[in-house]
Amino acid sequence: MMALNGDNALAVGALISSEDLGERVAAILADAGMQEEDAARMSALLVFAQESGIDSHGIAHLPSYVSGIASGSLKARPAMRMEGIFRAAAVLDADCAPGVLAGLQACDEAVVRARQCGAAIIAVRNSAHFGAASAFAEYLASQGMVGLILSNASATVAPRGAKTPLFGTNPIAAGFPDPNGSPLLIDFATTAGSRGRIRKAAVDGTAIPLDWALDKNGLPTSDAKVALTGTMQALGGEKGTILPLLVELLCVALSGGHPGSEVLVPQEGSNRPRGVSHLFVAMDARAFGGVEAVGSRISLISALIENTIPVDANHPPRMPGARGAALRQKARREGIRLSSTVVAALLEARNSVDQMKKSVSPEEEFPK
Numbered sequence: 001m002m003a004l005n006g007d008n009a010l011a012v013g014a015l016i017s018s019e020d021l022g023e024r025v026a027a028i029l030a031d032a033g034m035q036e037e038d039a040a041r042m043s044a045l046l047v048f049a050q051e052s053g054i055d056s057h058g059i060a061h062l063p064s065y066v067s068g069i070a071s072g073s074l075k076a077r078p079a080m081r082m083e084g085i086f087r088a089a090a091v092l093d094a095d096c097a098p099g100v101l102a103g104l105q106a107c108d109e110a111v112v113r114a115r116q117c118g119a120a121i122i123a124v125r126n127s128a129h130f131g132a133a134s135a136f137a138e139y140l141a142s143q144g145m146v147g148l149i150l151s152n153a154s155a156t157v158a159p160r161g162a163k164t165p166l167f168g169t170n171p172i173a174a175g176f177p178d179p180n181g182s183p184l185l186i187d188f189a190t191t192a193g194s195r196g197r198i199r200k201a202a203v204d205g206t207a208i209p210l211d212w213a214l215d216k217n218g219l220p221t222s223d224a225k226v227a228l229t230g231t232m233q234a235l236g237g238e239k240g241t242i243l244p245l246l247v248e249l250l251c252v253a254l255s256g257g258h259p260g261s262e263v264l265v266p267q268e269g270s271n272r273p274r275g276v277s278h279l280f281v282a283m284d285a286r287a288f289g290g291v292e293a294v295g296s297r298i299s300l301i302s303a304l305i306e307n308t309i310p311v312d313a314n315h316p317p318r319m320p321g322a323r324g325a326a327l328r329q330k331a332r333r334e335g336i337r338l339s340s341t342v343v344a345a346l347l348e349a350r351n352s353v354d355q356m357k358k359s360v361s362p363e364e365e366f367p368k
Helices: 018-031 036-051 059-071 099-117 133-142 195-204 239-255 291-306 322-334 340-359
Strands: 081-083 089-093 119-127 145-151 172-176 184-188 276-284
Touching: 018 036, 018 059, 018 340, 036 059, 036 099, 036 133, 036 322, 059 340, 089 099, 089 239, 099 119, 099 133, 099 145, 099 276, 119 239, 133 145, 133 172, 133 184, 133 276, 145 239, 172 291, 184 322, 239 276
Parallel strands: 089 119
Antiparallel strands: 081 089, 119 276, 145 172, 145 276, 172 184
């Protein structure tokens, strides 16, 4: 089994607690130049993705965060600033922050403003890949907010009738507070599959569903490596291309950010800014009857869905996010089982940080 620099606790297949894994990730980020508090908060969201079974959007991105800081594409200590004259709506210029940090800053600002106004919208520009959108939805819900999160991404989806990609997988996520249990989380890419999962399938050498991607000629493919050279299929077929367009318009037009055709792929080894834009909406449940009232309505709708007659008794209807919630509970109880992808990402990120330290004199600081 592969381990991290001889650390048997990080061997492939081993179980590790969320706290232990989070501390290790935070240490790498702090050593890369981030403030300790920022590193800890960012680490928590990456670990959330691992707990939820979203391997493609968690610690697998750690090497790209570190390499981005090393190249100057990302800033370990960005000077983010709020712009705008309205209390309930504003723009956050993220100053090339790692997307997770930009998202947390936007959420914090949205919560404060929503508690004053009932609802608030924060558009974000000059950000980067922000991991699992559901992590921000969960955070907003934990603050008594109904949250809505949108983001654009590097171009992988062609407009209807075209071959040239202009839009990204452009995810949509929502979180609803529940005073009696875990919040209801909804998180989906506006494409039939996620780019991260296709990339993972390419590494693992596994096939992807035929309705996920198109090759360079616009034909469906189940070959993940071929898919990465083509385009993604929008959720819902041709008519579904409206969804990534809608997210693109809301994120880019409101923030003044870059369209997907100008956004860098997270793994691209460039010193240019990533250029991702997001949109965060926080709605204070108190403005709609309170958390108890909102939670009771959610419970009612959940019960209606879960009690419908199933087509297949072995696969009964369930609410979105139920699988992720169950995985998080198990991970926090038993630990996270380390995959080869996570161990390799930790090793690569740690090695990159060590190289950064060797290339910087004691008098110098890491990129800010």
